[in-house]
Amino acid sequence: MSRVWNFSAGPAALPEEVLKQAAEEMLDWQGAGMGVMEMSHRGKEFTSIAEAAEADLRELMAVPDNYRILFMQGGAIAENAIIPMNLLGQHDSADYVVTGAWSAKSLKEARRYCKAHVAASAEAGGFTSVPAMTEWSLSDDPAYLFTCTNETIGGVEYPFEPDLAAIGRAEVPVVADVSSHILSRAMDVSKYGLLFGGAQKNIGPAGLTIVIVREDLLGRSVPACPTAFDYKTVADNGSMYNTPPTYGIYIAGLVFQWLKRQGGVAAIEAQNIAKAKLLYDYLDASDFYASKVDPACRSRMNVPFFLADESLNEVFLAESKAAGLVQLKGHKSVGGMRASIYNAMPLAGVQALVDFMRDFAARKG
């Protein structure tokens, strides 16, 4: 078996330790005589798995007691509808900060449910930066303000945490799509009303959605909200109103344990800073490659880059793949290349990429 360096934007590489444990336990979880996939979600074995996963996530992110952690289905795209259906309550509008493809998609979906107001947009600059909070223009009475704090496609990450108290609008709950940088850096959960993300980038398998929601925001759903996606129903039933994606929760739990063994979020953040610095420093020093994102807003997780001579794109992809570096093709809407370097990507993988890029540039430059 030879493992590649997998730069996929998601589903993405997982820690080998996690995969090895999952393989070993596939037919018999800790003497239960059955694998996790075969367990009743209401049995004591799986209940212990789900409770440990939730407790570990709560510890890792220092989630305050007045927030509920929900294990759901549908991914971030489904949440684009589920969020307004849950949070609108008596409001008829919500505010959106648009910083790239994902928040633009969230805005579009919200317009099916309410008046969605653009509080700020980075579109004029080609989605390469994040508008400062002082430029945000909130509407009078929005149900919430929506942000996507790391844009997976554009490679733009907030260099600050949204904090509406700082602009005198503390009463508006901040919603954040953190799919592609959850657990990669410290986040002050208390600054948000709701954090959510698909698991398939920094946590585990596709099909699991994490929602962290402040308790006072439960119970505001509109009549059209499906019961299975009503946050209050999900919370009241410990994420077991409908059968949850049990195996995904199990894998997520193994990832949380792995992350704790690495030293938790602070330690992995230091590692992520080092990984991103290695790659961006090389991009900045090279005339052969370029990053187009405002340096202050460059994502530590998703690094789009471009060859100065784009006619070399195909050979770059072919040769990098032959060298064991895969999934480097940029998103079709952006072009070029993209290296996603989530928590499970070690520094050695980024070093291998930079080494390849340097060698490629020397040969083709």
Add this chain to the structure above:
Amino acid sequence: MSRVWNFSAGPAALPEEVLKQAAEEMLDWQGAGMGVMEMSHRGKEFTSIAEAAEADLRELMAVPDNYRILFMQGGAIAENAIIPMNLLGQHDSADYVVTGAWSAKSLKEARRYCKAHVAASAEAGGFTSVPAMTEWSLSDDPAYLFTCTNETIGGVEYPFEPDLAAIGRAEVPVVADVSSHILSRAMDVSKYGLLFGGAQKNIGPAGLTIVIVREDLLGRSVPACPTAFDYKTVADNGSMYNTPPTYGIYIAGLVFQWLKRQGGVAAIEAQNIAKAKLLYDYLDASDFYASKVDPACRSRMNVPFFLADESLNEVFLAESKAAGLVQLKGHKSVGGMRASIYNAMPLAGVQALVDFMRDFAARKG
């Protein structure tokens, strides 16, 4: 490692061959250098996995060309909302045949979206039978008629396939929740407008929902339907509008291949008939145990049964568990015991259960 006989109603036992292959491929799928959980859903490796799974399911169920197979999320409970949101179109009502806890729940959820009319109900008889089609009273212009053709909790299975042409209402599409008996018996897909089910009983892991829908029913969604759950959007994007539950699709594909190696649905149906006959014949011959379901409507998949002396329930559960027979406790709403004997449960497992029951009755009777 010692495997138990797992009678869980779902998530449920999976074929050992499937679990072994999944364990072997966990870190490296067929030389790809990565596991299936780590693959981009748009890469050629995973695309080949998803296409094979769909093709095998289409072959196993002889799904006609004018039906689409969708891999979705949310389970049957979410579908209770997603179905009316997709099929109502210009209609304001739908008809429901209520044969147990699951169809009753579906009816209740539908009432959030439309006038839901009870076309027939078995409630008066305690949900122990299926009303004959000649007793069904359809409304004038329903968007569809909903059925649950195997009630997992009550252990009631339709002894016929709903066929509205037989009662002169061929224009009404039949919807069927087949979660707990899909692939266990031959089904004539052409008799239905839509078949759906959670995968966690007869197919694979929780978190994957299978929808088989006739093409002419696509494009009828109501405005409140989330884009991620709009059947037309899902179909137009090959189940990849949002990131699908990739690992669940992979495991489902392995189960489909396993099922083909067993000889397909006809062969597994013969096996299921033999398994159910073994258990029901013993129940009928015994005074110690009883089945309460109309013999004509007894489920081959879910077999609730009762001890004549219910004070022995706890000791029955404790001793059966000690004998390696687990998850036999009946649903709390029904009481007693329940043995779910899906495709992956071999005849030997049912024989072990009957042997235990006979021994227990001899000792305690």
